[in-house]
Amino acid sequence: MAEDREIMRELWDGRVPVTFTLAEEEIDSEQPDPVYLMVPRITYFPLVTEKITKHFTKYISEENQGEVWLEFEGQPLKWHYPVGVLYDLYNSDSSLPWRISVHFQEFPEDELLHCGSKDVVESHFISTIKEADSLKHRGQVINGMQKKDHKQLWNGLIHDRFEQFWSVNKKLMESSGDDMFKYIPFRIYMVDKHYVQSLFRPMTDEGQHYTLKDLLKASVPEFFNSDDIFTMHAVIHGVEPPLHTPILWLSEHFSFPDNFLHICVLSTDSKGYI
Amino acid sequence: MAAGLISPEEFIWMSKLLHERSNKARDFWALEMTSDGKEYLKKTVAFATPEKSQGKQIIQENKDYVLFILSYALDGQLLSLEDVWKIVPDFYRERLEHERWTFLTQQEHPILHRPFYQLHPCRTADLMENIPQCQDRSKYLTSWLSAVGPVVGLNLPLAYGLT
Numbered sequence: 227m228a229e230d231r232e233i234m235r236e237l238w239d240g241r242v243p244v245t246f247t248l249a250e251e252e253i254d255s256e257q258p259d260p261v262y263l264m265v266p267r268i269t270y271f272p273l274v275t276e277k278i279t280k281h282f283t284k285y286i287s288e289e290n291q292g293e294v295w296l297e298f299e300g301q302p303l304k305w306h307y308p309v310g311v312l313y314d315l316y317n318s319d320s321s322l323p324w325r326i327s328v329h330f331q332e333f334p335e336d337e338l339l340h341c342g343s344k345d346v347v348e349s350h351f352i353s354t355i356k357e358a359d360s361l362k363h364r365g366q367v368i369n370g371m372q373k374k375d376h377k378q379l380w381n382g383l384i385h386d387r388f389e390q391f392w393s394v395n396k397k398l399m400e401s402s403g404d405d406m407f408k409y410i411p412f413r414i415y416m417v418d419k420h421y422v423q424s425l426f427r428p429m430t431d432e433g434q435h436y437t438l439k440d441l442l443k444a445s446v447p448e449f450f451n452s453d454d455i456f457t458m459h460a461v462i463h464g465v466e467p468p469l470h471t472p473i474l475w476l477s478e479h480f481s482f483p484d485n486f487l488h489i490c491v492l493s494t495d496s497k498g499y500i
Numbered sequence: 501m502a503a504g505l506i507s508p509e510e511f512i513w514m515s516k517l518l519h520e521r522s523n524k525a526r527d528f529w530a531l532e533m534t535s536d537g538k539e540y541l542k543k544t545v546a547f548a549t550p551e552k553s554q555g556k557q558i559i560q561e562n563k564d565y566v567l568f569i570l571s572y573a574l575d576g577q578l579l580s581l582e583d584v585w586k587i588v589p590d591f592y593r594e595r596l597e598h599e600r601w602t603f604l605t606q607q608e609h610p611i612l613h614r615p616f617y618q619l620h621p622c623r624t625a626d627l628m629e630n631i632p633q634c635q636d637r638s639k640y641l642t643s644w645l646s647a648v649g650p651v652v653g654l655n656l657p658l659a660y661g662l663t
Contacts, residue, residue: 304608306607306608335578335615336614336615337614337615338615339606339607339608339615340580340581340606340615342581345600345601346601346605346606348601349601349602349605350605350607352602353602353605353607353620364505364625365625369626420536420613421613423610425508
C-alpha cells in the first residue's frame with residue numbers, strides 16, 4: 227500500500243492562480259471584469275469554470291454563445307488533461323497569475339473534445355482510471371469494484387475530499403505480491419508535440435527498480451546527450467523529481483487522481499510552485 | 501497470457517492477418533502509418549444515418565485494439581456524439597440508454613491525437629475468453645471485430661469465415 231501520505235496530500239492540495247478573461251475578439255461592447263481563481267492542479271477545467279462561463283455570457287449576445295473553450299497564447303487548452311499538466315506545459319515563463327482567454331465561438335473541434343456536461347468529464351476520468359488499471363493489474367482491480375466505488379473516486383475529486391478518494395484509490399495503487407504493477411501508466415507531454423505513451427515495466431527481470439531516468443531514456447532518448455545526461459527538465463505536479471527516483475514509487479505517489487503519471491518534458495526549469 | 505488477453509507482438513501479427521483476410525474477403529481494411537511510424541488499421545464506410553440521408557464514417561483501430569470511429573456528414577461536418585449514438589442499431593439501444601457514458605464517447609485518439617469516438621473497451625478480455633474460436637489465435641481479431649463492429653454499423657462479410 228502507498229505510504230508517504232503527506233506527499234500525496236501536498237500534491238492533492240496544489241493550486242495554480244488563474245485569471246480568466248473573455249477573448250478580445252469576442253467582446254461585444256464593454257470588457258467584462260476578469261475572474262480570478264485558485265484552481266486545483268489535479269482537477270479538470272470544466273469542473274471549475276461553470277460560474278466563470280455564467281459571468282461572461284452576460285456580456286455576449288445570445289447568438290454568439292456557442293460551446294465554451296479555453297485558450298492560452300493561441301493554444302487551445304485540452305480540458306481532458308489535468309489543469310496542472312496544462313499549466314506546467316504551456317505557462318513556460320511562469321508569469322502569475324496564468325492568463326487564460328475564454329471563448330464562446332469557433333470551437334476548434336479538430337483539437338478539442340466536446341464537453342457538454344460534467345457527465346462527459348466523469349466518463350473520461352473513470353475510463354482513464356480503467357486504462358491505468360488495465361496496465362497495472364490487467365483491469366482486475368477496477369473491474370472487481372462496484373459502481374459505488376467508481377462514484378466515490380469521482381465524488382472525492384469533485385468535492386475535493388482526499389480521504390474519500392484515497393479510501394478507494396489505495397486498492398488501485400496496491401503494488402505488492404500478486405498485485406505488483408505490470409506496467410507503469412504514464413504519459414510524457416512536450417510543447418508542440420504529441421504525448422508519448424508506451425509499455426514500461428516497474429522493475430527488471432532481476433527485481434531491480436527502474437528509475438525515472440530509465441523511463442525517460444526509453445521514451446524520449448533524443449533528449450540524452452552523448453554523456454548520458456538528460457538535457458531537458460522532467461516536471462510532475464510542478465516539481466522536478468530527482469532522476470534516480472524509482473518509477474514505481476513515483477507511480478504510487480505522484481500519479482494524478484486518474485492514476486496516470488503525467489510527466490511534462492520542458493526546456494526550462496520547473497517553477498517550483500505547487 | 502490469459503485466454504482472453506493478447507500480447508503487443510500477437511496484436512501486430514493479428515493485424516497483418518486481418519489486413520490480408522479483409523482483402524481476400526473484398527472488405528478492404530487498410531494498414532496505415534503515421535508520420536512517426538505507428539501503424540493502425542483503417543476502413544472507410546458510407547451509410548445512411550437516421551437523420552441525415554447519407555453519412556460517411558471512417559473507422560480506425562489502433563494497437564490497443566480499441567475501436568475508434570470518426571464520423572462525418574457528407575458536407576464535411578463532424579457528427580456530434582448525439583448523432584453517433586443514433587447510428588447504434590436498436591439491438592444495443594437498451595445498453596446505450598443505461599450506460600450512455602461507459603459505452604461510446606469522444607476521446608483523443610492515442611496515435612492520431614485528434615478527437616475520435618471510442619467504443620469503450622471494458623471487459624474485452626472477459627468477452628474474448630468466452631468465444632471458443634479465440635483459442636485459435638489466427639481467428640482472434642476477426643472474432644473480436646465481428647462482436648464489437650456491429651455496434652457502430654460495421655458488419656463483417658461472411659467471406660471472412662471462408663478464409
